Amino acid sequence: MTEAxxxxxxxxxxxxxxxxxxxxxxxxxxxxxxxxSYGMWEGKPVEKILAPYVLTKEQRRAIPVIGDPDxxxxxxxKAFHNAIAVLIxxxxxxxxxxxxxxxxxxxxxxLIVVGKLVVMDRxxxxxxxxxxxxxxxxxxxxxxxxxxxxxxxxxxxxxxGM
Amino acid sequence: MTEAxxxxxxxxxxxxxxxxxxxxxxxxxxxxxxxxSYGMWEGKPVEKILAPYVLTKEQRRAIPVIGDPDxxxxxxxKAFHNAIAVLIxxxxxxxxxxxxxxxxxxxxxxLIVVGKLVVMDRxxxxxxxxxxxxxxxxxxxxxxxxxxxxxxxxxxxxxxGM
Numbered sequence: 608m609t610e611a612x613x614x615x616x617x618x619x620x621x622x623x624x625x626x627x628x629x630x631x632x633x634x635x636x637x638x639x640x641x642x643x644s645y646g647m648w649e650g651k652p653v654e655k656i657l658a659p660y661v662l663t664k665e666q667r668r669a670i671p672v673i674g675d676p677d678x679x680x681x682x683x684x685k686a687f688h689n690a691i692a693v694l695i696x697x698x699x700x701x702x703x704x705x706x707x708x709x710x711x712x713x714x715x716x717x718l719i720v721v722g723k724l725v726v727m728d729r730x731x732x733x734x735x736x737x738x739x740x741x742x743x744x745x746x747x748x749x750x751x752x753x754x755x756x757x758x759x760x761x762x763x764x765x766x767x768g769m
Numbered sequence: 770m771t772e773a774x775x776x777x778x779x780x781x782x783x784x785x786x787x788x789x790x791x792x793x794x795x796x797x798x799x800x801x802x803x804x805x806s807y808g809m810w811e812g813k814p815v816e817k818i819l820a821p822y823v824l825t826k827e828q829r830r831a832i833p834v835i836g837d838p839d840x841x842x843x844x845x846x847k848a849f850h851n852a853i854a855v856l857i858x859x860x861x862x863x864x865x866x867x868x869x870x871x872x873x874x875x876x877x878x879x880l881i882v883v884g885k886l887v888v889m890d891r892x893x894x895x896x897x898x899x900x901x902x903x904x905x906x907x908x909x910x911x912x913x914x915x916x917x918x919x920x921x922x923x924x925x926x927x928x929x930g931m
Contacts, residue, residue, distance in 0.1 A: 706868050706880065718868065718882065723921065724928065725885040759885065766886065766928050 618661040620742050622654050631746045632657070634693050638686035645679070659683060660745055662738030676713050676734045684709075684737050687749070688717045688727075694753045695719060695726060699760050701768055709734060719756060722768030726756035780823040782904050784816050793908045794819070796855050800848035807841070821845060822907055824900030838875050838896045846871075846899050849911070850879045850889075856915045857881060857888060861922050863930055871896060881918065884930030888918035 620626050632653075639656055640648055648656045660683060662670075676684075688705040695703040701721050709715035713734035719727035729752075739745035760767045782788050794815075801818055802810055810818045822845060824832075838846075850867040857865040863883050871877035875896035881889035891914075901907035922929045 704878075706870050706878075708868050708870060716866075716868075718880070720880065720887055720890075723887040723890070723925075725882055725887060728882075728885070763885075763925070763928055766925055 618663055618666075618741065619654055619658050622652065624742075626742045626746065627653055629746065631690070631694070631749060632742060634690045635660070635686060635745070638689045638693070639683070641689075642682040642686050644682070647679075657742060660687070660739055661741055662736070663740070667736040667738055670736050672713055672733045672735045675711060676709070676737075680734065680737060681707075681709060684717070684731070684734055687737075687745075688719065691727065691749050691752050691756075692719050694749065695721065695756045695760075698753065698757055699767070699769070701760075703756075707731075719752075721756075721760060722766060724759065724763055724766040724768075726759045726767070727752050780825050780828075780903065781816055781820050784814060786904075788904045788908065789815055791908065793852065793856070793911060794904060796852045797822070797848060797907070800851045800855070801845070803851075804844035804848050806844070809841075819904060822849070822901055823903055824898070825902070829898040829900055832898050834875055834895045834897045837873060838871070838899075842896065842899060843869075843871060846879070846893070846896055849899075849907075850881065853889065853911050853914050853918075854881050856911065857883065857918045857922075860915065860919055861929070861931075863922075865918075869893075881914075883918075883922060884928060886921065886925050886928040886930075888921045888929070889914050 626632055636653060636656060685707050688707055692703040692705040699721065703726065704720045706718040706720070707715065709731065713732070715731040715734060717727065717729045717731055718725055739748065760769070788794055798815060798818060847869050850869055854865040854867040861883065865888065866882045868880040868882065869877065871893065875894070877893040877896060879889070879891045879893055880887055901910065922931070
């Protein structure tokens with residue numbers, strides 16, 4: 608008889624990894640659940656819920672970038688930017704509003720606005736392939752946007768409404 | 770035998786009205802044609818193409834605000850904000866980027882961004898009932914947004930990228 612072991616999900620950090628204890632991962636989890644309009648994630652473990660954010664380079668390359676990305680993928684792109692907005696809000700104490708506008712074929716733009724100040728402005732390309740090497744990479748990318756946003760707010764506090 | 774006369778479209782200014790010669794109406798026409806993905810407006814006269822923007826108060830009230838607004842209506846909401854962005858761009862010489870984000874049931878937000886500056890920020894409600902008493906009213910509402918935008922740019926030229 609073989610013992611039942613948790614099957615690791617390819618790419619993503621295994622259950623129990625310290626990344627799951629970070630505020631960032633808690634926030635992205637909360638955002639992902641908030642946009643779960645189909646109830647896909649009810650009762651699922653964290654590493655399963657967050658698994659779709661983690662893709663190897665090979666997996667990304669294998670995804671065709673034709674047609675419009677589906678709703679579930681778009682909700683992940685939104686959750687990612689919503690989480691950044693929440694982090695900005697926590698740091699600066701001002702409301703940060705995320706906008707994700709997708710045009711056709713996986714192109715688009717993501718904005719985060721604080722007061723009258725645009726604190727993040729990203730062109731999105733190949734949204735079909737949206738994903739990160741690991742949760743830790745995802746967190747560090749978000750941290751980068753956060754620090755740039757805080758720098759912009761620091762330069763123009765009046766426009767941000769401080 | 771009765772003579773063929775142009776049937777006037779209810780509410781909208783009749784063909785030949787000076788409003789059709791304004792830059793604003795030319796721009797909104799251009800934007801409406803640009804978003805005409807179904808080819809509805811090919812070969813149609815201007816006052817027919819712009820007629821859906823003009824609704825009497827009674828017509829507006831009669832439209833139910835349930836469910837998500839349809840694509841053709843959304844394209845009018847976008848054309849309206851795109852035209853304002855073009856006007857801003859013409860006045861200040863900087864690129865103005867419009868964002869229209871609709872959530873559910875006809876609620877949403879419209880933004881226009883110049884550099885890192887939000888020069889227009891509007892909450893949209895009851896988008897189903899999007900319409901104006903006349904083209905002239907539509908133009909004056911746009912002119913209002915334009916002047917507020919230019920004022921904001923005047924206050925924060927560095928953030929706008931001047």
